[in-house]
Amino acid sequence: MRIGELARRGGTTTRALRYYESLGLLSARRDANGQREYDEADLRLVREIRSLTGIGFALEDTRPFVQCLRDGHESGDACPASVAVYRRKLAELDECLARLGAARERVRAQLEEAEQRSRPCGR
Amino acid sequence: MRIGELARRGGTTTRALRYYESLGLLSARRDANGQREYDEADLRLVREIRSLTGIGFALEDTRPFVQCLRDGHESGDACPASVAVYRRKLAELDECLARLGAARERVRAQLEEAEQRSRPCGR
DNA sequence: GGTTGCGTTGACGTTCGCGTCAAGGCGGAG
DNA sequence: CTCCGCCTTGACGCGAACGTCAACGCAACC
Numbered sequence: 001m002r003i004g005e006l007a008r009r010g011g012t013t014t015r016a017l018r019y020y021e022s023l024g025l026l027s028a029r030r031d032a033n034g035q036r037e038y039d040e041a042d043l044r045l046v047r048e049i050r051s052l053t054g055i056g057f058a059l060e061d062t063r064p065f066v067q068c069l070r071d072g073h074e075s076g077d078a079c080p081a082s083v084a085v086y087r088r089k090l091a092e093l094d095e096c097l098a099r100l101g102a103a104r105e106r107v108r109a110q111l112e113e114a115e116q117r118s119r120p121c122g123r
Numbered sequence: 124m125r126i127g128e129l130a131r132r133g134g135t136t137t138r139a140l141r142y143y144e145s146l147g148l149l150s151a152r153r154d155a156n157g158q159r160e161y162d163e164a165d166l167r168l169v170r171e172i173r174s175l176t177g178i179g180f181a182l183e184d185t186r187p188f189v190q191c192l193r194d195g196h197e198s199g200d201a202c203p204a205s206v207a208v209y210r211r212k213l214a215e216l217d218e219c220l221a222r223l224g225a226a227r228e229r230v231r232a233q234l235e236e237a238e239q240r241s242r243p244c245g246r
Numbered sequence: 247g248g249t250t251g252c253g254t255t256g257a258c259g260t261t262c263g264c265g266t267c268a269a270g271g272c273g274g275a276g
Numbered sequence: 277c278t279c280c281g282c283c284t285t286g287a288c289g290c291g292a293a294c295g296t297c298a299a300c301g302c303a304a305c306c
Contacts, residue, residue, distance in 0.1 A: 004252065014253085019294060033302060035253055056226050059293075077237040086234040093227040097220065103179045104216040111209040114200040127282065137283090142264060156272060158283055182263075 003028075006038045010046035017046065023059060025049060025066055045069055048076045056093075061085050126151075129161045133169035140169065146182060148172060148189055168192055171199045179216075184208050 007014045020026040021036075026045060028036035045066050052062045064085055065076035076082060130137045143149040144159075149168060151159035168189050175185045187208055188199035199205060 002253075013294080015294060015296085018255095033253075035302090053293090055229055056223075075237075075240070077233060078240065083234065083237050083241075086230055086237065090227065090230050090234060093223055093230065097223050097227065100179075100216055100220050100223065104213065104220065106178050107209055107213050107216065110200060111206065111213060114198070114206050114209065117198070117201065118206075125283075136264080138264060138266085141285095156283075158272090176263090 001038050001043075003036045003038070006043060006046060009043055011050055012046065020046075020049060020059070025059065025063060041069075052076075057085075057089065061089065124161050124166075126159050126161070129166060129169060132166055134173055135169065143169075143172060143182070148182065148186060164192075175199075180208075180212065184212065 001009075003014045003017055007017055010017070017026060021028060026042065026049075028038060028042070031037045048065050048069060049059070049062045052065060053059060064079060064081035068079035068082050069076045071079070073079060077086065124132075126137045126140055130140055133140070140149060144151060149165065149172075151161060151165070154160045171188050171192060172182070172185045175188060176182060187202060187204035191202035191205050192199045194202070196202060200209065
């Protein structure tokens with residue numbers, strides 16, 4: 001299949017696919033006219049990338065998963081490097097959740113205080 | 124006071140202050156040499172901006188608070204527009220927390236699953 | 247022959263909040 | 277005089293993940 005079909009089936013755009021290629025995440029054979037030619041394995045890679053970035057992974061973070069699939073594993077997270085990314089991401093998410101939770105609490109307190117001031121005498 | 128002192132006392136940089144001015148958040152009188160001249164009220168504005176951005180507010184979100192102080196209110200959040208930003212931010216934070224919490228759960232589940240596969244027979 | 251639809255590369259634009267030069271002016275100390 | 281420290285404007289850089297446009301080629305259809 002060519003790049004347009006891969007984009008449609010992968011739920012993305014041709015621009016994104018070329019971008020992934022520029023990062024070395026994807027590679028393509030070329031046909032007689034110099035057009036990129038992909039197969040089902042490439043579609044699998046694209047779906048892995050989109051699935052992970054959909055969760056909030058950076059493109060760089062998807063690299064071990066893609067490599068894992070390329071190495072013939074049936075799942076992108078079957079390799080230690082991928083699992084390490086999971087762990088790191090989990091820690092990042094926990095830290096981010098803590099910061100946001102603290103921020104939320106500060107905003108909530110400020111809001112409450114401001115509302116108190118606007119109704120000085122109860123209720 | 125001039126821009127360097129305002130930056131120090133406000134806990135930021137001269138570059139940031141000029142940037143705020145370019146956004147219309149800050150304004151400055153000029154002395155005979157064309158240099159920016161600030162007073163304590165300006166310092167107050169800068170501290171309001173820094174305080175809010177420190178919580179995670181975008182610079183645009185600080186505008187109502189700054190305007191509120193300029194209008195003579197003793198607190199930047201004494202105006203309805205500021206309180207509205209509080210509410211909006213609170214909602215944004217809640218949504219963000221929900222998304223991140225869901226992402227965290229997905230990653231955690233993936234991680235657990237991957238670890239199961241790597242130790243097929245328990246323990 | 248012209249149009250449509252697919253592909254190609256290259257390069258600039260976007261968003262945010264500044265950082266980091268560049269090139270110069272002004273005032274005071276030594 | 278030079279040097280230092282402060283100030284001025286203007287302009288480019290950054291990082292992420294592409295969007296968008298330009299200008300072109302190739303194949304098929306009418």
